[in-house]
Amino acid sequence: MSVILEVNGLTKEYKELRAVDDLSFQLSENEILGLLGPNGSGKSTTMNCILSLLKYNSGSIQIFGKEMSPSAYDIKKDIGVIFQDVAVFQELTVYKNIDYFCGLYIRDKKQRKQYIEEAIELTGLEDYKKFYPKQLSGGLLRRLNIACGIAHKPKLLFFDEPTVAVDPQSRNNILEGIEKLRDNGASVIYTTHYMEEVEQICDRIIIMDKGKIIAGGTSDSLKELTKVKEKIIVEVPKLSESKLDKLKESQKDIDIVYQHGMLTFTYKDGSDHITALIDRLRDTGIRYTRIYSERPTLNDVFLELTGKELRD
Numbered sequence: 678m679s680v681i682l683e684v685n686g687l688t689k690e691y692k693e694l695r696a697v698d699d700l701s702f703q704l705s706e707n708e709i710l711g712l713l714g715p716n717g718s719g720k721s722t723t724m725n726c727i728l729s730l731l732k733y734n735s736g737s738i739q740i741f742g743k744e745m746s747p748s749a750y751d752i753k754k755d756i757g758v759i760f761q762d763v764a765v766f767q768e769l770t771v772y773k774n775i776d777y778f779c780g781l782y783i784r785d786k787k788q789r790k791q792y793i794e795e796a797i798e799l800t801g802l803e804d805y806k807k808f809y810p811k812q813l814s815g816g817l818l819r820r821l822n823i824a825c826g827i828a829h830k831p832k833l834l835f836f837d838e839p840t841v842a843v844d845p846q847s848r849n850n851i852l853e854g855i856e857k858l859r860d861n862g863a864s865v866i867y868t869t870h871y872m873e874e875v876e877q878i879c880d881r882i883i884i885m886d887k888g889k890i891i892a893g894g895t896s897d898s899l900k901e902l903t904k905v906k907e908k909i910i911v912e913v914p915k916l917s918e919s920k921l922d923k924l925k926e927s928q929k930d931i932d933i934v935y936q937h938g939m940l941t942f943t944y945k946d947g948s949d950h951i952t953a954l955i956d957r958l959r960d961t962g963i964r965y966t967r968i969y970s971e972r973p974t975l976n977d978v979f980l981e982l983t984g985k986e987l988r989d
C-alpha cells in the first residue's frame with residue numbers, strides 16, 4: 678500500500694507552549710487514521726501544520742511523495758479540508774455553496790454538476806438544495822460544510838472534529854459518509870475526542886496527549902495495552918456502606934467502585950467473571966436491577982497511560 682502522507686519530527690511551539698512535540702506518523706492509501714485526544718492535545722495544530730496553514734519549528738511533511746509547502750498547489754488541489762468551524766456563504770443556497778467550492782477545482786460544468794449531486798447524495802442534503810444556511814439545523818449545516826469540502830473528490834481528506842454538537846442522525850450520516858469516501862478510494866485524517874467514533878470508523882488510531890503520540894495501532898491492539906481485562910457494571914440503586922465494605926473485603930484483589938448507583942468491578946486478569954460475581958452478590962445480599970460486562974475501552978487505555986480521562 679502506498680504512503681499518502683508522511684510526517685517526521687513535527688514540532689510546533691506557540692511561545693513557551695510546545696503544542697506539537699516531535700510527531701511522526703504515516704497515512705496509507707485508502708486508510709482512515711484517527712487522531713484521538715482530549716481538547717488541547719494538539720490535533721488541530723498538527724492538521725494546520727500539515728496543511729502549511731501554520732508555520733512550524735521543525736519537521737518535514739511529505740504528501741503524495743512530495744514536499745508539502747504553502748505554495749504546493751499541485752498537492753493542494755487533491756486535498757479536502759473540513760474545519761471544525763463551519764465556513765459557508767450565507768447569501769448562497771446549499772447547492773450554490775457546493776457549486777462555488779467545487780468550482781475552485783472543477784472547471785467543466787457538466788462534470789461539476791455531477792460532482793455536486795454526488796456530494797449532496799453522500800451528505801443526505803437532497804431535500805435542502807434550495808435552502809439558505811440560516812434555515813439549516815446545526816447538524817445539516819455541518820453536512821453542508823462537509824459537502825463543500827469533498828465535492829471536488831480530493832484524494833486526501835482532513836476532518837477536524839466534524840461531529841461536535843451534532844444530533845445523532847447527522848452524526849451517523851457524517852460517519853457513514855466518511856467510510857464511503859474511504860471505500861471510494863480516499864485517504865482520511867480524522868480528529869476527534871470521541872473514542873466511540875474512532876472505534877467505529879478508523880482503520881488505525883493515534884492517541885495524542887500534550888502534543889505527543891502516546892500510543893498507536895488498531896483499536897484492538899490499543900486495548901491490549903491496558904491492564905484492564907474486564908469490567909462488570911452492576912446497577913444497584915441502594916447500597917449500604919457495610920455491604921460495600923463486606924464486598925470489598927471478600928474480593929481484595931479487584932478494584933470496586935460505587936458511584937451514581939453503579940457498582941463497577943475492574944478485573945486485571947481473566948474474563949467471564951460474571952457468573953462468579955452473581956453468586957457473590959447473592960451471598961452478600963446485594964439486590965441489583967441490571968448487570969453487564971464491558972471490554973476495556975480506549976478511555977481505559979488513555980487513563981492508564983496519562984492518569985486522566987479522555988473527556989473531563
Ligand SMILES: Nc1ncnc2c1ncn2[C@@H]1O[C@H](COP(=O)(O)OP(=O)(O)O)[C@@H](O)[C@H]1O
Pocket residue numbers: 691694696714715716717718719720721722723
Ligand atoms: N494560536 C494559538 N496561540 C497560542 N496557543 C495556541 C494557539 N492555538 C492553540 N494553542 C494551544 O495549543 C495547544 C493545542 O491546541 P489545539 O491544537 O487546538 O488542540 P486540539 O485541537 O487537540 O484541541 C493548546 O494548549 C492550545 O491552547
Ligand SMILES: [Mg+2]
Pocket residue numbers: 720721722837838
Ligand atoms: Mg481542535
